Amino acid sequence: MGGVGQRIKELRKASQMTQQELAEGVVTRSYISQIEKGLIQPSYDTLDKLSKKLDCTVEDFFKEPENTALRVAEWKKYIRFAEGQAESGQYDQSRRTLDSCNLDAKGELELNDHDLGLLYWVRGKLAEVRFQHDEARALYEISLHHLASYMYVKERVRTMDSLAYVHLQENRNMEALRILNDANEILLQNQLGGLLKISVLVNSGVAHGKLGECHSAIRLLGEAARINQDLGSHYKAGHIASSLGICHMQLKQFPEAETQFQRALHFYDLEDNVPNRAAVLNNLGELYRQTERYDESISVLSESFDLFMDQGQTQHAITVRLELAKSFYLKQDSTRARVYCEQVLHDTDRPQHQGSAHKIIGLLDFRSGNYVQALKHFKQAQDLLMPYDVKESFAILSCIAEAHLALGDFETAAKSYQKVARNERPLTLV
Structure with missing residues (x-):
């Protein structure tokens, strides 16, 4: 019985x-x-x-x-296989491994917290690489819940690092930095370094950079590079160089920025990492535009656009198309600039992209003396961008003031200038 x-x-x-x-x-x-x-x-x-x-x-x-013990042992084995594959970037294999273990919600009740922490980290990573950031964030938070024990320090910090990365992708930069500061404190308390330390430093540097703290970002990224050198490794070397390039560019240190971007391209070529290569080329195109090397800007941006399209990353390609429109505008090629902007308006319903396109078209109309049309596009741009980018929307308010001034509507122009002054936004038509 x-x-x-x-x-x-x-x-x-x-x-x-x-x-x-x-x-x-x-x-x-x-x-x-x-x-x-x-x-x-x-x-x-x-x-x-x-x-x-x-x-x-x-x-x-x-x-x-x-035989519950045998079944649980099999699940543990599959989870660890999937974990190793996810860590090494073999995401398709990791997904197939999890699918093949036939683990359901009832089966999860047989697993301990450590196994569940690993399982949900893998699931989070697989959601992350599919750009399903909401799902990834929820899965990482479940992983952290299971890895709360002091015994799982490395696994917990890895999940914290992954969760912070997802926050960075969604521009929740302060929340990302809070998590990364906690992760770094745990690393220091437990005297842990190596590749995990590098990853936390890199994401911390990116967070500081996104918050405009470029000097702090350069310090953190430089520390990550030094650990790589000490270990004789190139872990996230392309990411480090690319992030350093962005920080130097924001500080107008253009030679240093170009050196880092070229270094990043070298590492991404070695890894055959096409999406990241395309992203670096986009940044390099912006650098060339800022230094008035418009032909070089257009050349690398065109390559970036083609790479993103080949990868099926159409939204990234649309962003590059806007960068191309800016470069053609500054090169005085109004026809090509307008064509690219009209393509953006046709191909996307994202307010940020549409707003940027309307701004450039407004600048083109302003340059040609069509101030009524310019004003129309500037207002459309401001309405679209206000919920997403307050700084840019005030820059466009400067353009609106200039258009009113050109039309002889001095009272409205003055009111617009006063709004800009109260918010201490620079006047610019570029």
Whole structure:
């Protein structure tokens, strides 16, 4: 009778029921306990009532008990395989490994917190690489919940680092930095370094850079590069160089920025990392535009656009198309600039992209003396961008003031200038 008792116990746990819940309305909790221990043999009537509560048949109670230990050991093995594959960037293999282990919600109840922490980190990573950032964030938070124990320090910091990265992708920069500061504190307390330390430093540098703290970002990224050098590794070397390039460009340190961008391209070529190469070329195109090397800007931006399109990353390609429009505008090629902007307006419904396109078209109309049309496009741009980019929307307010001034509407122009002055935004038509 022990076999029947074991099966009842298995089915009860699979249904997430306590002994008291199963016993209610049928027998006592003590009676259920004795059945599961194989001490007593229940009647058929009792088994029938228990089967209805467990949503099974009486015959299910007489099936051979499952080898739970073997099944759990198999799940653990698959989870670790998937973890290693995800860490090495073999995401398709990692996804197939998880699919093949046939682990469902009931099976997860058999796993300990460490295994569940690893499992949800892998699932988060697979969502992240599909750009499903909301899902990835939720999965990483579940992983952190399971890895709360002091025994799982490395795994916990890795998940914190991954969660911060997702926040950075969504421009939740302060939240990312808070998580990264906590992660770095844990690393220091436990005297941990290596590749995990590099990753935390890189994401911390990116967070500082996004918050405009470029000097702090350069310091953190430089520390990551020095650890790489000490280890004789090139872990995230392309990411480090690319991020340093962006910081130097923001500080108008253009030679240093170009050196870092070229260094990043070298590493991404070695890795055959096409999307990241395309992103660096986009940044390099912006650098060349800022230094008035318009032909070089257009050349690398065109390459970036083609690479993004080849990868099927159309939204990134649209961003590059806007960069091309800016470069053609500054090169005085108004026709090409307008064509690119009109393509953006046709191909996307994203307000940020549409707003930028309307601004450039407004600048083109202003340059040609068509101030009425310029004003129309500037206002459309401001309406589209205000919810997403306050700084840019005030820059466009400067353009609106200039258009009113050109039309002789001095009172409205003055009011617009006053709004800009109150918010201390620079006047610019470029």
